[in-house]
Amino acid sequence: MKKAIGCCILGLSLVGIGITTQVQAEELTYISIYRVYNPNSGEHFYTKSLDEMTHLTTVGWNSEGVGWVAPAKDYVPVFRLYNKNSGDHHYTQNTFEKTALVSIGWKDEGIAFYSDRYGTVPVYRAYNPFAKVGTHNYTTSGAEQLNLINSGWKNEGLAWYAKESGYPLFTEDKAIQILKDNFTSKNQSLDDLSFVPIKQIGQDYLIRLVVLSMVEQGGSGTAGFYLVSPQGLVQACDANGTPY
Secondary structure, three states, X not given: OHHHHHHHHHHHHOOHHHOOOOOOOOOOOEEEEEEEEOOOOOOEEEEOOHHHHHHHHHOOOEEEEEEEEEEOOOOXXXXXXXXXXXXXXXXXXXXXXXXXXXXXXXXXXXXXXXXXXXXXXXXXXXXXXXXXXXXXXXXXXXXXXHHHHHOOOEEEEEEEEEOEEEEOOOOHHHHHHHHHXXXXXXXXXXXXXXXXXXXXEOOEEEEEXXXXXXXXXXXXXXXXXEEEOOOOOEEEEOOOOOEO
């Protein structure tokens, strides 16, 4: 039901849902929208509250840094809704979509943050038809959006606008886990593999793949090098990090 609502109403959100308020000349102030991830449920959560983000990290969520920068207040609000049955959250600037979800049992949690009136940076929305929690993802990264679509998520296009892209936290451990997941998705066993971080190139990590059985036989064990991005993209590359 949720999918039908999202797809049906999405087109309305792309035209600003009929809001034609005249733009004023006052200077806007901007705030960070934090992004956290629940490794147990697979849900991403987005909040302007540093206290809320900090609390979630103390109970097992992983901080993913700043998802994007948004106006502290503007003409187009983005609403947050909660499904008490699944534990999922949903975000939308579309009042029709919000009303439809509330009518089938979602709780209206009010305004989460605001869309940028000047339409500076698009925030993309993707839908996972196979998930019950964390069914939607929101990102300013075109690469992350494309990676999700290539993994089976449905492209739901523009969700709203941000002032600036985010500043995600990306660690060696997270890069290694992405690479492990990439091998696992291809049904490759990890039992004989080791993943050795070499260095960070920009935001990406260069990781050396080592085959342990080759090391036991006296070889270097090097089976390849991979460049891993914060958006989950994995590229085979040379020892200097240049993609093939």
